[in-house]
Amino acid sequence: MNTINTFSYMRLISFSLLFLIITFGCKRDEFQKLDQRSWELTWSDEFNGEEGESPDTLKWAFDIGTGEGGWGNQEFQYYSDRPENISMDGEGNMVITARNEPFAGAAFSSARIKTQGLFAQAYGRFEARMKTPYGPGIWPAFWLLGSNIETVGWPQCGEIDIMELRGQEPHIIHGTIHGPGYSGGNAITKSNALINNRYDKDFHVFAIEWDKDKIDFFVDDYLYQRIEKSDVNGEWVYDQPFFILLNVAVGGTYVGFPTSQTPFPQTMVIDYVRVYKEKI
């Protein structure tokens, strides 16, 4: 190889490198570039109650018991409304605590609350700032269900899982939608993994931004998944109001069994839940 050739070769490499940087740089930016929107708060709970206080019944309703078939997922816990399972910590957070204790015939107790019948909204931004629990078989979730679940049933009502996590993988969260023809194992889902970190070490903001054409999933304002109407191989059932749910399940088909090595109690600490609509 003579000098001129070497030079051109190097130039070629540098050029391609530059090109690569430009293309990849843009691609990611493109994905993160979102339409300017201005949000208007429509509903929130900041959980600023006294220590031991129960959730505000004007905003939240409890799911109590073991549900039908472990809430449809073979979950192990009994959901109660006791402060031992759900209450304010007096420091601006609500804490859901999963305990390893025989309670009302179940081996574990925990809590699940929802805004069903109290608040529901179609479209907008739904976000929660929280610290997740951990340990094999622990399954925390911040999610939405279509308000028409009572009449049309699941999965026709639609389900948007803003944040789910398997406690044996405390560094990975999952954003998912379930609807008719794409539910359970066939749901549309994507994960976001932290590198050299995990979600239970500090607070993170989990959010969706949802309009008539798409649902965007965020962690700490990083867009990791966009599901567009055209991506859905089935009926798009996301043009009606959805209500909010928060819970910590123990066991179940999604997460597997807790083991003797699962540390208990486990807490999900929620700083706030806020819902916005687009300002027009």
Next chain:
Amino acid sequence: MNTNILIRFIKHLSLAVLLVIAFGCERDLNDLKPVTYPTNPEVFIDDFSAGLNYAAFGGSDPKAFSVDKEVTYNNSIQSMRFEVPDLNDPRGAYAGGVFYLETGRDLSGYDALTFWVKASQAATINIVGFGNDLGESRYQASVSNLLVNTNWKKFIIPIPDPSKLKMERGMFFYSEGPENDRGYTFWIDEVKFEKLGTIAHPQHAILNGEDRVESSFAGVSKAIDGLISIYNLPDGTNRAVNVTPAYFKFISSDESVATVDDFGKVMIIGSDTAVITATMGGIAADGSLTIQSMGAYLNAPTPEHAPENVISLFSDAYTNVPVDYYNGYWQPWQTTLSADFEVNGDHVLNYTNFNFVGIQFSSPTINATQMTHLRVDMYIPNPINAGTVFKIQLVDFGANGAPGGGDDTSFTLTFNSASLISQDWKSFDIPLSSFTGLSSRAQLGQIIFEGTNLPNFYVDNIYFRK
């Protein structure tokens, strides 16, 4: 001298001047940079990392460790192979040793030691860890009872407080004995320190997390034990790490009552109350020791019998004969615990939560046929109430020299509250002839103390004399 040389000379001159300016003046200690040590994270990837040595533990099979080219993790070139010997193998009783450096490494940027392990059979490796430098092993950390099987598995040992490991020489150590008396082989590969970032929720404890309250005296020293650190691993499960005291910072609430050093050794120096607590890496440890010091300790009377006329079981004044134990923890009925202490070099037995306790001396038994008296010094720190009873039983094991066999004889003497004193030493000096049912004292094997309404007392100077 031509111009070039002149220029060069001037150049050098200015450099020299600069050097004088920089180094010539008085040395400023602030300019001294601390010595830094290499941060190489590798211990054994495909071979010994730079500077690594191996030494087998005493009593272990010195050839237990070798480098293996056949069984390796992920088809790497070489692994570490450990052959655990059978029980009674003449080469050594177990496999164990240390991988160490002559000069330290700075491991403060990592949060775990990790490695892959597999074994020729399912087994439980007794202990693996790091921080053993064949010397002080100041920052030793280890995991006990590692479950291994015939598949390669990755293990993580969290570093308790990485900021301490600025010049660590102990890179890895292990110790493993036979499984069900039989030896086997295990392999370890890809041993390295890592910054995982996924180790979370550290919890530390002293005294196994208990809040203990103890009455004591000035001059008593005791060690804070039960040190544990628990970490949550990347798979959400917890791992307990055995840690050395140097990882903790110990604190005394009142240094005029008790001091505590870097190694968790408490010295009681005054009277009143002091609480000993600890932190690690700025996180408070569970557990505490509250010392209620009653001030100066009253020593037991110093025995004055000539040593040649004494067979001593427990005394700092004499050489004691072999004793199996001073507390047999006889289950299931015994509630007595021991809180023995040392005060200004004097060892004292302390029985707490007392109902009865056995002191056994069976190997060999004691022939006290030439002796005439039993001496026991006793101190009861709490007031005595009317129902308090104390009993001393002497047991002779008979011709077979062992408990049972139908040849044991014994006799119990009872002392009621009137013959006991509190907050002072009571010296029992009992003629052996008072133990009327004791038909022999050629094979004495046990002294048993028993009591009612006597929760706590100290004992010193237990011996037979003539």
